[in-house]
Amino acid sequence: MGRxxxxxxxxxxxxxxxxRTLREMGFPTVAVYSEADREAPHVHLADxxxxxxxxxxxxxxxxxxxxxxxxxxxGATVIHxxxxxxxxNPAFAKxxxxxxxxxxxxxxxTLATLGDKRAARALAEQEGxxxxxxxxxxxxxxxxxxWAERIGYPVLLKAVGGGGxxxxxxxxxxxxxxxxxxxxxxxxxxxxxxxxxxxEKWVEPAHHVEVQILGLPDGTVVALGERECSLQRRYQxxxxxxxxxxxxxxxxxxxxxxxxxxxxxxxxxxxxxVEFLVDREGxxxxxxxxxxxxxxxxVTEMVLGLDLVxxxxxxxxxxxxxxxxxxxxxxxxxxARLYAEDPTRQFLPQTGRLIEVSFPFRPGVRVDHGxxxxxxxxxxxxxxxxxxxxxxxxxxxxxxxxxxxxQETVVFGVQxxxxxxxxxxxxxxxxxxxxxxxxxxxxxxxxxxxxxxxxAAWVAWHAGHGQSTRPRFTENREAELWDRLRxxxxx
Amino acid sequence: MEIRMGSHTVEVVLEGGAxxxxxxxxxxIRRVRACSREGNRWVLEVEGQRIPxxxxxxxxxxxxxxxxxxxxxxxxxxxxxxxxxxxxxPLIRSPMTxxxxxxxxxxxxxxxxxDVVITVEAMKMEYHLExxxxxxxxxxxxxxxxxxxxxxxxxxxxxLEEAHAPD
Numbered sequence: 001m002g003r004x005x006x007x008x009x010x011x012x013x014x015x016x017x018x019x020r021t022l023r024e025m026g027f028p029t030v031a032v033y034s035e036a037d038r039e040a041p042h043v044h045l046a047d048x049x050x051x052x053x054x055x056x057x058x059x060x061x062x063x064x065x066x067x068x069x070x071x072x073x074x075g076a077t078v079i080h081x082x083x084x085x086x087x088x089n090p091a092f093a094k095x096x097x098x099x100x101x102x103x104x105x106x107x108x109x110t111l112a113t114l115g116d117k118r119a120a121r122a123l124a125e126q127e128g129x130x131x132x133x134x135x136x137x138x139x140x141x142x143x144x145x146x147w148a149e150r151i152g153y154p155v156l157l158k159a160v161g162g163g164g165x166x167x168x169x170x171x172x173x174x175x176x177x178x179x180x181x182x183x184x185x186x187x188x189x190x191x192x193x194x195x196x197x198x199x200e201k202w203v204e205p206a207h208h209v210e211v212q213i214l215g216l217p218d219g220t221v222v223a224l225g226e227r228e229c230s231l232q233r234r235y236q237x238x239x240x241x242x243x244x245x246x247x248x249x250x251x252x253x254x255x256x257x258x259x260x261x262x263x264x265x266x267x268x269x270x271x272x273x274v275e276f277l278v279d280r281e282g283x284x285x286x287x288x289x290x291x292x293x294x295x296x297x298x299v300t301e302m303v304l305g306l307d308l309v310x311x312x313x314x315x316x317x318x319x320x321x322x323x324x325x326x327x328x329x330x331x332x333x334x335x336a337r338l339y340a341e342d343p344t345r346q347f348l349p350q351t352g353r354l355i356e357v358s359f360p361f362r363p364g365v366r367v368d369h370g371x372x373x374x375x376x377x378x379x380x381x382x383x384x385x386x387x388x389x390x391x392x393x394x395x396x397x398x399x400x401x402x403x404x405x406x407q408e409t410v411v412f413g414v415q416x417x418x419x420x421x422x423x424x425x426x427x428x429x430x431x432x433x434x435x436x437x438x439x440x441x442x443x444x445x446x447x448x449x450x451x452x453x454x455x456a457a458w459v460a461w462h463a464g465h466g467q468s469t470r471p472r473f474t475e476n477r478e479a480e481l482w483d484r485l486r487x488x489x490x491x
Numbered sequence: 492m493e494i495r496m497g498s499h500t501v502e503v504v505l506e507g508g509a510x511x512x513x514x515x516x517x518x519x520i521r522r523v524r525a526c527s528r529e530g531n532r533w534v535l536e537v538e539g540q541r542i543p544x545x546x547x548x549x550x551x552x553x554x555x556x557x558x559x560x561x562x563x564x565x566x567x568x569x570x571x572x573x574x575x576x577x578x579x580x581p582l583i584r585s586p587m588t589x590x591x592x593x594x595x596x597x598x599x600x601x602x603x604x605x606d607v608v609i610t611v612e613a614m615k616m617e618y619h620l621e622x623x624x625x626x627x628x629x630x631x632x633x634x635x636x637x638x639x640x641x642x643x644x645x646x647x648x649x650x651l652e653e654a655h656a657p658d
Contacts, residue, residue: 342497344497344498345498407559412547418561422559447499451521452557452562453499453501455523455542458525458535458537459546460555461505461566462525
């Protein structure tokens with residue numbers, strides 16, 4: 001009886017990362033791709049690949065019938081949804097199950113409960129987990145105003161229907177509220193088809209700390225450490241680390257315990273993350289559950305010496321678990337997200353053709369990406385290009401290693417936030433672990449130094465002989481691709 | 492010369508040859524020494540600071556990694572700047588041992604700065620060697636299929652701007 005075939009319903013770096021573990025575990029694999037991703041690396045790294053539609057996500061990576069048909073055609077009986085796209089979509093999970101296949105993730109019921117922010121909060125409250133003081137779902141501005149008065153300014157308006165910063169407004173002062181509420185409702189309607197908002201107390205300064213959980217087949221839930229994700233811009237994470245430099249052992253215990261309680265109450269199965277807001281006094285408040293594998297999962301893997309995708313597969317197929325007996329974190333890990341965006345132009349997403357890509361290969365450095373030279377960065381998808389992760393014996397070593405790795409990273413052809421990431425990691429605030437959710441907003445991108453300008457001018461002037469190179473693949477294309485996509489794993 | 496790095500634009504004046512010289516920026520002069528150059532990788536010394544630079548051309552943009560930081564660089568040189576003609580090498584040399592796979596010009600042809608004059612293949616990569624300035628092709632020393640050594644002269648050019656020289 002051979003291994004079941006697994007279809008990865010995703011693209012980019014996470015598809016590559018998942019395929020890496022599936023290959024290691026001996027599963028036959030299937031990749032899916034849209035028109036824009038015909039030449040993407042993940043396509044060439046699976047045993048089979050199926051074209052599922054035109055570039056727009058709605059017609060490809062979000063296209064449930066196309067995905068199921070791809071599974072049918074290739075004999076895939078297991079589907080791994082990755083993150084984003086359909087990973088938290090109860091209808092997709094159900095469709096997969098109804099087709100007689102295994103969905104690598106929580107049950108459709110759990111996804112439905114936790115996907116509704118109100119329901120998730122109610123569950124946390126029921127379990128005695130503190131919540132950020134907040135309102136129920138509200139439909140008009142007057143209600144929003146009344147609740148804001150009750151909770152006390154400053155407040156945060158959030159959309160009931162979804163996240164990602166859409167429909168979110170911070171309101172400092174009662175005067176600003178009506179306009180902010182109207183604008184937020186319009187945005188929420190446009191993004192999720194649901195204009196309802198809820199009001200939350202704005203906790204400032206705050207740390208964003210999340211707990212990695214894994215729901216096992218027998219119903220128990222284990223907590224696998226925490227991550228600090230406070231460096232964000234417009235609610236999009238940029239740098240994450242584990243363990244949190246701020247969290248004391250006592251607080252860690254409380255957070256993990258609270259996370260497990262909420263997850264168990266939701267009948268949670270497989271990997272997920274419970275997010276909390278932590279204030280300066282160590283008070284913590286439940287925010288939400290991300291019922292999927294998260295982008296920043298590598299930092300947890302590095303300090304605990306485990307493979308979360310492997311664990312996901314083991315839980316999904318009810319196989320023996322590769323959980324380490326020791327759950328104490330070893331050393332410190334940090335991740336920086338490389339985005340195709342221009343920090344000097346309001347972080348506008350960038351597109352273009354990658355003419356050169358090179359990542360360093362160093363002790364303690366891991367890079368998860370799905371890039372090859374010559375590929376087009378499409379406007380259709382998330383601008384996340386790569387995750388550069390570093391592990392060190394302590395936080396400072398991890399930080400220095402990550403900074404050095406960024407300084408040795410080359411991406412030519414598309415503007416990225418690489419210089420900005422270096423600025424962040426070198427900043428005083430970051431070095432001291434003062435990573436509050438407002439830190440990034442206060443750091444303007446640094447201008448080139450005079451020496452850098454002089455050096456660039458010199459080279460520009462004398463590079464007249466212009467040697468333009470076009471690398472070509474050797475015969476063993478697949479091996480070369482794995483080599484180019486190398487990610488180093490730390491013990 | 493005007494140089495734009497990302498969203499920063501500054502005026503600089505360069506003096507000197509390919510090995511050594513100085514650059515004036517905002518009224519301050521900084522000495523530059525080219526310590527090494529291997530293909531697209533340079534190591535410069537600017538007022539004693541060691542600055543590695545990696546460069547790749549894409550049309551009119553020069554993508555550069557300068558001491559770890561990445562910039563999309565564009566330059567606009569004044570026509571009257573004498574430096575390039577006086578000091579750029581009129582001999583197009585092979586960057587390494589390889590094979591000539593295409594000769595784009597013939598003796599007597601006129602080329603513009605940036606035009607590819609000859610293509611050499613080495614280690615499975617193609618090197619398109621460009622004219623460093625507007626020129627007339629004086630002589631082509633090799634033909635397609637020839638094996639060549641590093642630094643071997645492939646094409647001889649002569650600058651076309653004698654008539655416009657200001658001094």
